[in-house]
Amino acid sequence: MRTKHPLIKKNDKVTVLTGKEKGKIGNVLKVDAEKGRAIVEKVNMVKRHTRPGGKTAQGGIVEKEAPIHLSNLMLVCNKCAEPSRIGKRTLEDKSKVRYCKKCGQLLDA
Ligand SMILES: [Zn+2]
Secondary structure, three states: OOOOOOOOOOOOEEEEOOOOOOOOEEEEEEEEOOOOEEEEOOOOEEEEEEOOEOOEOOOEEEEEEOOEEHHHEEEEOOOOOOEOOEEEEEOOOOOEEEEEOOOOOEOOO
């Protein structure tokens, strides 16, 4: 099955469109294309309780990024520094690149 939002990739800069994290910008740490979700650095943090023992000697609360649905994310163009509509273009060597529809900046260069 093809994902509806294949344009967001690891290491992209994205902004959140909806929810309590709206407007936050972060780098994509991981994309789960199958579930259509991504982990964005320092965005959508959730507190998790850990039990004493194991790797951490003390139990406590750790903060961790929770996945965000890709439809709630939008790529931020490095040139305009704003959320932009992204297009796809095929280069002469047949490689596909993403570009900003606003300023034309190639995002995979
Ligand atoms: Zn742009």
